[in-house]
Amino acid sequence: xxxxxxxxxILAIGFAGKSYSEDFSQPSRIQLxxxxxxxxxxxxxxxxxxxxxxxxFDRNNLNWESAETFLLLWINGTSDFKFKINKTVCNIxxxxxxxxSIYFAYTAKFLLxxxxxxxxxxxxxxxVLPLLLDYCKNLRN
Numbered sequence: 001x002x003x004x005x006x007x008x009x010i011l012a013i014g015f016a017g018k019s020y021s022e023d024f025s026q027p028s029r030i031q032l033x034x035x036x037x038x039x040x041x042x043x044x045x046x047x048x049x050x051x052x053x054x055x056x057f058d059r060n061n062l063n064w065e066s067a068e069t070f071l072l073l074w075i076n077g078t079s080d081f082k083f084k085i086n087k088t089v090c091n092i093x094x095x096x097x098x099x100x101s102i103y104f105a106y107t108a109k110f111l112l113x114x115x116x117x118x119x120x121x122x123x124x125x126x127x128v129l130p131l132l133l134d135y136c137k138n139l140r141n
Contacts, residue, residue, distance in 0.1 A: 030070075038078040045074045046112050049105040053131070056141040057098040068101045075104055081111045086125055092132065099132070106131045 030044060031037050048067040058064050075083050083104060085093070093099040106128045111119055114127075135141055 032073060032077050035079060038074060038080065041074055042112055045071060045108055048074075049109040049112075052102060052105040053109070053135060057102070068105075071105060071108060072101065075108060081108075081119075083107055084121060086121060088125060088129065089132070092129075092136070099136070102135055103128065103132050106135075 030041050032041060048071045051067045052064065052071065055061070055064060075081075085100070085103065089103055093103060107124060110124060110127050117123070
């Protein structure tokens with residue numbers, strides 16, 4: 001599944017806040033309308049990804065929802081990275097859409113922190129899949 005297929009109108013529920021490390025619930029002031037905007041937002045994307053993978057899934061948590069929405073909007077619009085879900089990941093995620101967001105959070109984090117490294121689909125999967133499985137094994141999540 002290529003994330004470019006995601007419908008931005010579905011994702012545009014709310015954005016992460018201006019102080020990502022403390023409060024993601026405020027409406028975002030970050031514009032994502034051109035390539036430079038996506039590059040400039042990378043630090044905030046990393047903060048959102050770290051928040052998502054460090055906290056249990058909770059649809060009632062506005063911070064979680066806002067961080068997820070911002071991350072998915074960025075993934076859907078960035079041209080610097082490709083986000084795909086291969087068959088192995090699909091088998092793990094199955095129909096749990098929350099795990100899609102966690103997978104993309106780990107993937108975004110990996111890609112942003114390893115720009116100088118091979119980012120083949122296999123390399124991404126080999127590095128992200130164990131993290132996703134650990135997240136799933138954590139009973140807190």
